[in-house]
Amino acid sequence: MDKETILQIKDLFVDFRTYAGRVKAIRDVSFDLKKGETLAIVGESGSGKSVTTRTLMGLSAKNAEIKGDILFKGKNLTELSENDWSKVRGNEIAMIFQDPMTSLDPTMRIGLQIAEPIMKHEKASKKAALDRALELMKQVGIPNAEEHINDYPHQWSGGMRQRAVIAIALATNPEILIADEPTTALDVTIQAQILQLMKKIQKTSDSSIIFITHDLGVVAGMADRVAVMYAGKIIEYGTVEEIFYNPQHPYTWGLLNSMPTTDTASGSLESIPGTPPDLLNPPKGDAFTPRNQYALDIDLEEEPPFFKVSDSHYAATWLLDDRAPQVTPPDSILKRWDRWATLKGGKR
Structure with a gap:
């Protein structure tokens, strides 16, 4: 219920x-x-x-x-x-x-x-x-x-x-x-x-x-649930398990990669390059684009809508569009996805 x-x-x-x-x-x-x-x-x-x-x-x-x-x-x-x-x-x-x-x-x-x-x-x-x-x-x-x-x-x-x-x-x-x-x-x-x-x-x-x-x-x-915010907007939200083990937005990937876990190898933590945008003049398109190594050309022109990952999980990234090229996230994220598929029966 x-x-x-x-x-x-x-x-x-x-x-x-x-x-x-x-x-x-x-x-x-x-x-x-x-x-x-x-x-x-x-x-x-x-x-x-x-x-x-x-x-x-x-x-x-x-x-x-x-x-x-x-x-x-x-x-x-x-x-x-x-x-x-x-x-x-x-x-x-x-x-x-x-x-x-x-x-x-x-x-x-x-x-x-x-x-x-x-x-x-x-x-x-x-x-x-x-x-x-x-x-x-x-x-x-x-x-x-x-x-x-x-x-x-x-x-x-x-x-x-x-x-x-x-x-x-x-x-x-x-x-x-x-x-x-x-x-x-x-x-x-x-x-x-x-x-x-x-x-x-x-x-x-x-x-x-x-x-x-x-x-x-x-x-x-x-x-129970998590909303990820960037530059004044929610860019991904879902259950805590979905955000931790099936993250979809490159910004969420960056946040997770900067967090130590029991599996983190020495010296492997990564910071997100750059700084958040000036909200006096928010950038056109996806605000995370200048810091996003996975950014697409469309990110410079058009803000992404929310794409549905599951009934409880949505992410605002053009990478989820059917027309987007396949990108390979960091190994640490791939490991999270594998764990999600194994433990929760989720799909990438």
Whole structure:
């Protein structure tokens, strides 16, 4: 049985008006989120991941112009007033930000910061909210929570502060949790603990998660589906298995080849040459063309549409057109394809 679609983004464009011109940060992005699933959005810095999620939270800068639809529970979020947004943000849709030290108020006790959304959205008394905050601190794995509820952020480690930020996001039992690179500032051991915590919380609450990251290693153990972004557009999306073992877009190949695995030979990691394009003047055709060794002549002239790989897997690359010449991807990608064919019965 298909899961209920809880969020739907249709034809989203976000431009920023600047003195230099109009920055086309998000260019015709569409995707959906199902109840209880984790959707990962991956890509390099500047690909549009964080702009997308800030738009979903109603946190766009004043110079932003937004077109398209963001449909949540029968409401188009792009049409909400700031007063209406204050009822949704932090209540039905909550966000875990990248750096917990800048997310927390250094002058306010942590327990009170966790209690604040409960008092605001549920009209609870301060005492009741603090009692709930204490429960949340225990839920996210803060040891000796009773002793630390009155601590200030500077008294905690980075991993503990991130747990506090997660507790704040969970305070009102949101239906959607947006995690914007929540483990970037943490060491590997703490990263694993935070990811395990988020999976546990999702399982018990049946919440939906949008997980923003540039780290495909994190995606492997966290996501159900993956959307790959480049230059303000989604260029490939599918289940996590399809993206990892049957990738079709050369940009996805590059991301996977830059990620170490247990099979990676010493010195074999490769970076993607060049840099992302200037979105003041997005290039004609496929934006990835200047960095793509597999580019075709048509990539310089015409933007590729999405080609269907399977019912759940689509990629925007002319290489999937029936008229395209056959190209041989890197050996590491061929190995992934072979594994896909063996384990999943997939076809190249």
